[in-house]
Amino acid sequence: MxxxxxxxxxxxxxxxxxxxxxxxxxxxxxxxxxxxxxxxxxxxxxxxxxxxxxxxxxxxxxxxxxxxxxxxxxxxxxxxNDNYVGKGLGGLLGASLGLKLGGIPGLFIGAIGGLLLGEILDVELNxxxxxxxxxxxxxxx
Structure with missing residues (x-):
């Protein structure tokens, strides 16, 4: 990429x-x-x-x-370089924060947001x- x-x-x-x-x-x-x-x-x-x-x-x-x-x-x-570390950590962190702050709907929204931020982080660092x-x-x- x-x-x-x-x-x-x-x-x-x-x-x-x-x-x-x-x-x-x-x-x-x-x-x-x-x-x-x-x-x-x-x-x-x-x-x-x-x-x-x-x-x-x-x-x-x-x-x-x-x-x-x-x-x-x-x-x-x-x-x-295609890495999945940022996406994995971003999704996990976003999902856990979303669950803590917003329950089950927050879990899904946090996971999606974390995946997007993790993708941008992977691109910028690699x-x-x-x-x-x-x-x-x-x-x-």
Whole structure:
């Protein structure tokens, strides 16, 4: 699995960029705007680097259609090792706190919340830097 951080610039404030990232096959989990720059963090569920490069080019094409442009640091890529420690501990901790605070319904809600937080923790702690890709030149107008 790979984590990709996209950086694009645009003058328009809408969610079209996020939609196009999803359309390219990525699973976004964070989006923020810093001035005219939009930053998206997304996961890609594959271990093939060539497939990831094709998906990044496709994302650049889709983002270009909605007036987004990238630069030399368009896509920063991290390799994420699949671990289940964070999900297991998060689910167990969330379920036990949910049961203590909210009974049986709290058990289920706490377990789901703990699994989600554990997944984010696994991604953040088990990543290795792969590289930075610039905006594909063939897409520019």
């Amino acid at each position: 790979f984590k990709v951080i996209f950086r694009v610039t645009t003058e328009v404030r809408n969610t079209a960029g996020l939609r196009e990232i999803k359309r390219a096959g990525f699973i976004p989990f964070m989006a923020k705007r810093e001035g005219e720059e939009e930053v998206y963090e997304a996961l890609y569920k594959s271990n093939d680097l060539e497939e990831l490069r094709e998906a990044i080019t496709e994302a650049a094409y889709f983002l270009n259609k909605v007036n987004r442009k990238g630069g030399n640091n368009f896509a920063t890529i991290y390799k994420v 990543e290795t830097f792969v590289g930075v890709y610039s905006w594909p030149i063939s897409i520019e107008q």
